[in-house]
Amino acid sequence: MIQDLMQLTINGLLQGGIYSLISIGLTLIFGVTRVVNFAHGEFLMLAMYATFFLFQMSGMDPYFSLLIVTPLLFVLGLVAERLVIHPILNAPSFMQIFSTVGLSVALQNAALFFWKADYRSVKTAYSTQTLVASDLLISVPRLIAFGAAVLISWGIFLYLKKTYTGKAIRAVAQNRTASTLMGINIRKIYFLTFGLGTALVGMAGVLLMPVYYVFPTVGGLFVLTAFVVVVLGGMGNLTGAFAGGLIIGLVESYSGFYLATQLKEAVYFIIFILVLFLKPSGLYGIVGSEEMGEK
Amino acid sequence: MKPARFQFWKTSQGIILLLAFAALLIFPQVVHHPFVLHLLIMMLFYASLGAAWNIIGGFAGQLSLGHAAFFGLGAYTCVLLHHYTGVTPWVGMLLGVLVASLFAAAIGYPCFRLRGPFFTLATIAFAEVLRILVIYFKDFTKGSVGITIPQKMGLGNFMFREKAPYLYIILIFTAGVFLISYLIEKSRFGYHLIALREDEDAAESLGVNTARTKLKAAVISAALTSFGGVFYAQYIMFIEPYSEFSLDLSIQFALVPMIGGMGTSVGPIIGSFVLTPLQELLRSWLGGQFAGLYLVIYGIILMLVVIFMPQGILGLIKSFWTSSGEKS
Numbered sequence: 001m002i003q004d005l006m007q008l009t010i011n012g013l014l015q016g017g018i019y020s021l022i023s024i025g026l027t028l029i030f031g032v033t034r035v036v037n038f039a040h041g042e043f044l045m046l047a048m049y050a051t052f053f054l055f056q057m058s059g060m061d062p063y064f065s066l067l068i069v070t071p072l073l074f075v076l077g078l079v080a081e082r083l084v085i086h087p088i089l090n091a092p093s094f095m096q097i098f099s100t101v102g103l104s105v106a107l108q109n110a111a112l113f114f115w116k117a118d119y120r121s122v123k124t125a126y127s128t129q130t131l132v133a134s135d136l137l138i139s140v141p142r143l144i145a146f147g148a149a150v151l152i153s154w155g156i157f158l159y160l161k162k163t164y165t166g167k168a169i170r171a172v173a174q175n176r177t178a179s180t181l182m183g184i185n186i187r188k189i190y191f192l193t194f195g196l197g198t199a200l201v202g203m204a205g206v207l208l209m210p211v212y213y214v215f216p217t218v219g220g221l222f223v224l225t226a227f228v229v230v231v232l233g234g235m236g237n238l239t240g241a242f243a244g245g246l247i248i249g250l251v252e253s254y255s256g257f258y259l260a261t262q263l264k265e266a267v268y269f270i271i272f273i274l275v276l277f278l279k280p281s282g283l284y285g286i287v288g289s290e291e292m293g294e295k
Numbered sequence: 296m297k298p299a300r301f302q303f304w305k306t307s308q309g310i311i312l313l314l315a316f317a318a319l320l321i322f323p324q325v326v327h328h329p330f331v332l333h334l335l336i337m338m339l340f341y342a343s344l345g346a347a348w349n350i351i352g353g354f355a356g357q358l359s360l361g362h363a364a365f366f367g368l369g370a371y372t373c374v375l376l377h378h379y380t381g382v383t384p385w386v387g388m389l390l391g392v393l394v395a396s397l398f399a400a401a402i403g404y405p406c407f408r409l410r411g412p413f414f415t416l417a418t419i420a421f422a423e424v425l426r427i428l429v430i431y432f433k434d435f436t437k438g439s440v441g442i443t444i445p446q447k448m449g450l451g452n453f454m455f456r457e458k459a460p461y462l463y464i465i466l467i468f469t470a471g472v473f474l475i476s477y478l479i480e481k482s483r484f485g486y487h488l489i490a491l492r493e494d495e496d497a498a499e500s501l502g503v504n505t506a507r508t509k510l511k512a513a514v515i516s517a518a519l520t521s522f523g524g525v526f527y528a529q530y531i532m533f534i535e536p537y538s539e540f541s542l543d544l545s546i547q548f549a550l551v552p553m554i555g556g557m558g559t560s561v562g563p564i565i566g567s568f569v570l571t572p573l574q575e576l577l578r579s580w581l582g583g584q585f586a587g588l589y590l591v592i593y594g595i596i597l598m599l600v601v602i603f604m605p606q607g608i609l610g611l612i613k614s615f616w617t618s619s620g621e622k623s
Binding site for chain 1: 588
C-alpha cells in the first residue's frame, strides 16, 4: 500500500520533470511575447527526431546529442519567430493562435511525409536500466532526465536573474511599454526568447528520447499537457511551470493507478478547467496576469 | 456616405446568393456525378458550420476552439438514442440540439469570464474531456470502436441511397443558418454582440448585459452546430469519438469564417466555397502516395491567411469596392 504510493510518487515526479522542462519553454514564450504557441509540441517532436537520426546514423549517445540538438532547436526557434510570430505580434490573440496552429499542422505533416507514421525509438544500454532501493524501482534514464531537467531549469532561472539580457527579458515580460521606454529593444527580446523557449523544449525532447518513442504527432500528446501545466502554474511564471509540471506528473501517476489509465487525461483537464475558473492567474498568481488574458 | 459602388456590392450580394440557392436546387437534377455532389454537400456542410461558429466566434468575438464538443454531442445523442430505442433520428436530432444547448449554457457561464487565450484553451479542454469520457464509458457509447448506423433507407430514418436528398437537407439548413446570421447581424442583439466584441467593458457600461448576450449567442451557435453533427453522422453512417470531438474539426469550423470574413453573415459561405473544394481536391490529388503533404500545404495556407489576409476574402473585396469607389 505505502509502497505503491511511494513508487507512484517516484514515477510521477520523474515524469513531471519532463513536463516541467517542456512547460518552462512554453511559459517563457508566453510570458514575454504573449503568444500561445501551439507549435511548441512540434519542436519537441523535431528534437526527438534529430536525436533519433543522430543515434541511428552515427551511433551518437542521446545525451551527447544535447550539444547539437539544443543549438539546432534554438536556431529553428529564431527562424520560426522571424517567419511566423514576428508578423503577427500585434494581432489579436486568436489570430496568433491560428498562425501557430498552422505552423503545428505544417510541421507535423511534414514529419509524416518525410519520416512516415512509424514509431521509432533509441535503444541504448541504459534504456531499461533500473535502480533498486528497498523494493522501489527507479528507471535510470528517467532519473537522468529528471536531474537534467532540474539543472536546466535552475540554469535558466539564474540566467534570467543574473545576466543583463535575462533582466531585460524579465522586464519585457512585466511591462512592454515601460521596458521600451527604458531603451530595451523589445523586438530583439522576443526573437531571443522564442529561440530560448524552443531550445528548452529541444532539450526536453533529447532527454525524453531514451525512454520514449517518436512519431509525427508525439508533440500534440505533450503540448496539451504543457498547456495544463502552464495555466496551473500561472501563464508566464517559470517557477509555477516547474511546480505545475511536477504536480501534473503526480496527478497523472496517481489517477492512472487509482482511477483508470484512460481517465488520467480527463482528470488533469478537469483540474485545468477548475484552475481556469477558480483562479485563472494560476498557483503563483502574478500581477498583470489578468491583463494577459484581456489581450 | 458609402460610395454608390459599395451599395451596389451590397445589393448584388443578395441577388448572387438567391441565384446560387436556385442553381443549387436544380443542380442535382442535372448532375449525378457522386464526387461532384459530395463536394457540394461538403461545401454547404462547412459553410453552415462555419456560420454557426461565426455567431459566437465572429459576431461576439468569443473565439472557441471547442465547437467539436457540440458537434459530437449532437451526433452521439442522436445515434445512441436510435441505437438503444430505435427512435427516428429526426427526434434524436431535436434531443441532440437540446443536449448541446444545455451543455453550452452550462459551460458558457463560467467560460465567458475568461478572456483571450484563456477562453480558447478552456473550450479546447471541454471538448477533450468529452472525447475522453466517450472513449471511457464504452459499455454505453461503444468507445473508440464507434457505432455504425444500420442502413435503413428512407426519409423517416434520415438516410438515403442517393446523394441528392442530403444535398437538399444541407442546402436548406445552410440557408437557415445564413438567414439567422443575417437577422442577427441586422438586429439589436447583433449590435450588442459586436459592441461587446469591440470593447466588453464599454458595452457593459452602456447597459448591454454582456453575460446574457454572450450566453444567448453561444446557445444558438451550439444548437446549430449540433444539427451539423447529426447530419454528418447520418451522411457517413458512422460515428467514433476521435473524429467527432477532434480539435481539427473545431479548427476547421473557425477557419471557414476566418478565410471568408469573420463576423459577417456571408463570410462563412464564401470561406467554405473557396476552402472546401481546395481541400478536397488537394486531398484527392495528394492524399494517396504523399501522405501528409496536403496538410503541410493546409498549414502553410493557414499561416499565410493570418499574416496577409486577416480580414478574409470579404475584407479584400470590400476594400477593393470602397477604395475604387472613393477614387471615382
